[in-house]
Amino acid sequence: MESNEIAGDLSKVLLTQQEIHDKIAELSRRIEADYEGENLLLVGVLKGAVMVMADLARELKLPLNMDWMAVSSYGSGTKSSGVVRILKDLDSDLTGRKVLIVEDIIDSGLTLSWLRANLESRGAASVEICALLRKPDAAKVEVDVRYVGFDIPNEFVVGYGLDYAEKYRNLRDVGVLAPHVYS
Template sequence: MEIRGRKATVLIPEDQIKQKVKQLASQISQDYRDKELLVVGILKGSFIFMADLVRELQVKTYIDFMQVSSYHTSMESSGEVIFVKDIGSDIKGKDVLIVDDIIDTGRTLKALVEALSQRQPRSLKTCVLLDKKERREVDYDADYVGFEIPDRFVIGYGLDWAEEGRTLKDIYAVED
């Protein structure tokens, strides 16, 4: 497959993604049994993953969204986290799970956790589909991780390159 003039090959096929989403949902449901959970999706990349995840959860779930940006239109994170849209929910005293598509440098998730922690949730955890540990620049790891991947630029299943590739069912690695 080709995207924006670059070759892209399947890194994680759809069937493996579906299986991993069910495993993550099972673990989260177990950890939050008998509790209510506010799931906060980070737009735009997490929306497909989050939709599939919350449909598999076996706990009372509420949903909200935030939008942040650090990539703009490039293949590299700018290192600057910009808060574009805040959540509409009061999270004080609530169990909150932030869902994002990917963690690489760790800056975005760490900034989100620090910002939301100030609002005094009962608990605050993070769930990501993909983890690029090789790229970590700050000391932060997600609580729930789907797949650890190599340092490759990826698209599909919600992840994009300048808005292209989001709706692909598999996750693809884009060649440099």
């Protein structure tokens, strides 16, 4: 889906498809340099990271495996409580593996902080994080993120895997959702 097809739902386009593509290529070159000669395991966090994971995996020129987790932090309304439930666990054994968690966006950092600790406790040799987007103003906990695509303002964004009510994930750009859509 193109931004112009839903222009009335967006207050602005924050990142274009080309800017995202260029950033994924840049992050991939850094990852390749850091993991040369390693058998890397990419762990995508469902559902939002699907687009990032697919494009990153296709761009990387090194051996890798892929696996998926679905986690939910629940609380009242739209706020993360930091209490995490695993909805879909990994199929892979992490013992001695180099793991790269692939995320679409980091908001509060609560869920991601929990996820990293959980994967480390499973015997991974290392657990690093790659996130396309990060909202520094929304952080509640400090999370060490090795690869960050873009720091963005604390606004409601959709597209490139990010949704509102399961819509807009297939938008090729990342846009700020207009308040009239969700209020």
